[in-house]
Amino acid sequence: MKIRPSTEADRDAIWDIFREVVAAGDTYALDPNISREDALAYWFAPGTHTYVAETDAIGDGAAVPGKPTASPTIIRARQVLGTYILKPNQSGGGSHVANAGFMVSARARGQRIGRAMAEHCLSEARRLCFRAMQFNYVISTNIPAIRLWQDLGFTIVGTLPGAFRHPENGYVDVYVMYRSLLEK
Amino acid sequence: MKIRPSTEADRDAIWDIFREVVAAGDTYALDPNISREDALAYWFAPGTHTYVAETDAIGDGAAVPGKPTASPTIIRARQVLGTYILKPNQSGGGSHVANAGFMVSARARGQRIGRAMAEHCLSEARRLCFRAMQFNYVISTNIPAIRLWQDLGFTIVGTLPGAFRHPENGYVDVYVMYRSLLEK
DSSP states (O other), X not given: OEEXXXXXXXXXHHHHHHHHHHHHOSSOOSOTTOOHHHHHHHHTOTTOXXXXXXXXXXXXXXOOTTSOOOHHHHHHHXXXXXXXXXXXXXXXXXXXXXXXXXXXXXXXXXXXXXXXXXXXXXXXXXXXXXXXXXXXXXXTTOHHHHHHHHHTTOEEEEEEEEEEEETTTEEEEEEEEEEXXXXX | OEEEEOOGGGHHHHHHHHHHHHHHOSSOOSXXXXXXXXXXXXXXXXXXXXXXXXXXXXXXXXXXXXXXXXXXXXXXXXXXXXXEEEXXXXXXXXXXXXXXXXXXXXXGTTSSHHHHHHHHHHHXXXXXTOSEEEEEEEETTOHHHHHHHHHTTOEEXXXXXXXXXXXXXXXXXXXXXXXXXXXX
């Protein structure tokens, strides 16, 4: 798997993942019927760094030792399975704190793509000289995400009571999570 | 003093207040050099309700009993001394929580205009059927604001360590404040 900055050519793949994640309605406070235009405007907003995680599709034309490699086939077979954004959480006096958002295709869950993107993201945030990272809206029912962030050094610094209307669970709490990027 | 929805005619007065508040750089995480266009786009964004607090200027052509009233003079003498916005803090499953932002002209501080606007804002938020209100970014050095929000029933539900670079105090904490609108 490779994580790299996104290009124009990734927009269709990103929209496919975005639509799928938002339609589920249980992890993001976004309109499940958001338009492609609005979604991509959000994901590619000015000042936002956008990345994708891609992998070769299984059973594609990958190189076999001793066989000639059909490069164009391999390039077409690469699949974008996840995407993330990294940006300042605020402007002006708050611009030293980063914010990030992650989306993984449902068909690629359980492959640690989220963790790989999160580690890449922390590295990129340090490279861009952010001093801390904040997640503004981690829904308390999203246990895999909370466990991952805690494993990566984030702590819950705030609880917003009943701030998210979950499609199955009704009003549930939301966490604000934060970690410094100065140490470690 | 009167608090009312803003109109196109208020844009110059709002920009004067906005520029003054943001240039001070100690209460908002916004670029102190933000353009008029960007500032007004933010304050009048789609889905945002924008209000102004206005008062008659002292010593203007206000009506005197027994004297004819020069209405146009009185209208011109009204001054916008504060402005606030009210909007959903998130989309989709988070749209039942309101967010608000307040700005008062420096020359009108100490006249309880902030409090009057905040009380008006809570009333408007209930009228618009929001279930709670959240302030995402209350800078810990902004004691008058924190006292006012606590007095109006908000509590600190989160602390963001060193999230704001204060022009005089360096990195200072930021609070997330929240209150339900369902009771009282």
